[in-house]
Amino acid sequence: MSSATSPKQRPQEDHHDHDDIVYPQTIPFILVHLACFAAVWTGVTWEAVVIGITLYWVRMFGITAGYHRYFSHRSYATSRAFQFILACLAQSTAQKSVLWWAAKHRHHHLFSDTEHDAHSPRHDGFLFAHVGWIFSRRHDTADLVKVGDFTKYPELMWLHKYELAPAAVLALITFLVGGWPGLVVGFFWSTVAVYHATFCINSLAHVHGSKRYVTGDDSRNNWLLAFFTMGEGWHNNHHAYQASVRQGFRWWEIDPTFYIIKVLSWVGIVWDLKSPPEAVLRNEQRLGSRVIDRAAGDLVATFNIESISTKLNHALETTPSLADLRARLSAAENKAHEVLVQVQLPHLPTREEVWARAASMFAKTRSLDDIVERAHRMILEAVGTRLAIAGH
Known part of the structure; x- marks a missing residue:
């Protein structure tokens, strides 16, 4: 969505x-x-x-x-x-x-x-x-x-x-x-x-x-x-x-x-x-993939991806220890999120932070973990793509 x-x-x-x-x-x-x-x-x-x-x-x-x-x-x-x-x-x-x-x-x-x-x-x-x-x-x-x-x-x-x-x-x-x-x-x-x-x-x-x-x-x-x-x-x-x-x-x-x-x-x-x-x-049903995707999209929209990407890009440019990460992101291109999921970076929302926001945003559902997993991946994909482009 x-x-x-x-x-x-x-x-x-x-x-x-x-x-x-x-x-x-x-x-x-x-x-x-x-x-x-x-x-x-x-x-x-x-x-x-x-x-x-x-x-x-x-x-x-x-x-x-x-x-x-x-x-x-x-x-x-x-x-x-x-x-x-x-x-x-x-x-x-x-x-x-x-x-x-x-x-x-x-x-x-x-x-x-x-x-x-x-x-x-x-x-x-x-x-x-x-x-x-x-x-x-x-x-x-x-x-x-x-x-x-x-x-x-x-x-x-x-x-x-x-x-x-x-x-x-x-x-x-x-x-x-x-x-x-x-x-x-x-x-x-x-x-x-x-x-x-x-x-x-x-x-x-x-x-x-x-x-x-x-x-x-x-x-x-x-x-x-x-x-x-x-x-x-x-x-x-x-x-x-x-x-x-x-x-x-x-x-x-x-x-x-x-x-x-x-x-x-x-x-x-x-x-x-x-x-x-x-x-x-009883509100215990598993949600379909389409509903999960839409809910995840709504959750991602509450994060300022542009601001997160800008701050991370600045960190990559000014922190020598992250120079290798810049090269890995550029090489990964469309799979930059796979690189980001392996590291902890400042300003990048963790899965726990995404889960906490989802818990306050959505009604009770057994599929909350699925929504969070999808949203976290979408955030990494969006940020990773921006960082990879900035590295070229």
């Missing part, structure tokens, strides 16, 4: 994401927000408020159980008919098609909080991660290869083509039931509320909260977000075991989406609910 000195720079074509906003496509999004102010003229009725509150929670379930846990992660199985119902319910939120949403989310998990993530506050800033990314040209279309398990269904492809159809139908229904207040308050207010509650998982849940697991990214558990998103706020849990239908891993971590899915399983509407292994629940 990170080089030895700083996060990798995006490829050249990605440098100007913030300048690559598809401004015409922001107009409908802005109009939805502006439509909320029409309540000044339509008034706010109790009926419209009830419609809005109901639609918020029902459609939030469409996002959490549909867009996310089913279409993105396949955390449970269901029939083709209920699959279509979930897709329609999810798309009634006007957050594009289930195929687009799932493809982008699967990409997010592959590159979470790296320079290739679609919406990382670490690399792109909070506002872009919250909402700006969805208007970038490179995110306008979906990579359907990532969701090939669903493209075989014609009805889902139809919804992909006419992604706003469910939202338009729902808007019409709210108008017929509640009149103009039903449309403005019931539909538009709840739509905007659902928008930003959902977006907060991409932005706020990677900035504020606690980390129970080492996941190689910035995902966090946030109880307040969990309340407003029916369990999605247990985001660090989710990144620790993405396939789980349950995201609140502790009994006190409220997860209404899971409770509803569980009830649906009792009546046979859904089945094959996936659960996290006991080792994950």
